[in-house]
Amino acid sequence: MAGLYIHIPFCAKKCAYCDFISFAGGEEEEEYINAVIKEMNVERPQNIETVFIGGGTPSYISSGGIIRLLDAANERFYIQKDAEITIEANPSSLSAEKLExxxxxxxxxxxxxxxxxxxxxxxxxxxxxDFNCFERVYNEAREKFDNINIDLISSLPGQSCGDFMYTLERAAGLRPEHISVYSLIINDNTPLGQRIRRGELEPVSEEEDRAIYHQTEKYLKNEGYARYEISNYALAGRECRHNLNYWLGGDYIGLGCAAHSFMRGQRYHNSENLKDYIKAPQIKQEVQSLSLEDRRFECIMLELRLISGIERKRFKSRFGADIYELYTAVINQLIEGGFLELTPVSLKLTERGLDVADSVILKFMD
Ligand code: SF4
Structure with a gap:
């Protein structure tokens, strides 16, 4: 079983904070879709449990393009009857015709x-x-889809906790099944990053960022959304299966410009250059076979992001040893610091550990 990710790198316009592989305009749509289908057809047929069409802005290209991709995927792979099939969309490019x-x-x-x-x-x-446009599109989508995620970004320059709560309340008020909340990552090479560097915008402080994070969790919990990963919240049973497969170290095939794959212990990615990708979509870059140690670290890095943490029994069956036996000193140190909690069942981040998850995870590399 594997997940299938298809990257659509086109957007109507580049957002001010965007550092992703995406290109404004979509003149190359047809040749790009042809290239992805060509890439698909050199992949081994697999059982596929989840499909995620991400971007970029998949809803920006024609619905005909998306249908061609899904038809080709259905021909090439064994997509399970109950597969979760997600598409990312932006309010400004979604229409009733596309939803249909x-x-x-x-x-x-x-x-x-x-x-x-x-x-x-x-x-x-x-x-x-604007919010009205979003609300209109959301209501149209709701008539056809019973599984919707809303993506939010918190800790924007100048944002107070109250500002973000306004957004969160409006989003949760629509009762989507899933809400993702990522703190803004400021990249110097984006227009937003440059405005911050010039002093035109004030980034939020670390304290405000954490206050927003804690308030988000508290508010969503009251609304029935459980935090199941550092930045992801869902109603019961509505966790994103595609991302869970990724966090749990499952195989996934990434198709399209800049897409990453992890299959049978090997990691590789496609060209980030659109023209190069279209010319030779089957060429894989930086093919890397992960050693046992790499795979163990990867497991720690990904699974500690889950609120349930690392399941010790599963870890042992994958790597042949209990996680505590392998990392006794570092785990003891992190437990003493109040960052980790160890039970007979799992190893997980505490609330304090969740605030500094990246540094906790890095300790396992020392
Ligand atoms: S829609 Fe997303 S991928 Fe496209 S430019 Fe904006 S942030 Fe980047």
């Missing part, structure tokens, strides 16, 4: 990028929608 076509093509989960409900913040981010 997605549904007919078997897509059963939508992930819509709201990011903020505040006009001022959306403008600062360079997004093309």
């Amino acid at each position: 076509a997605y549904k007919a093509a078997g897509i059963n989960r939508l992930s819509i990028g709201l990011q903020s409900a505040m006009e001022r913040e959306l403008k600062m981010l360079g997004r093309l929608h």
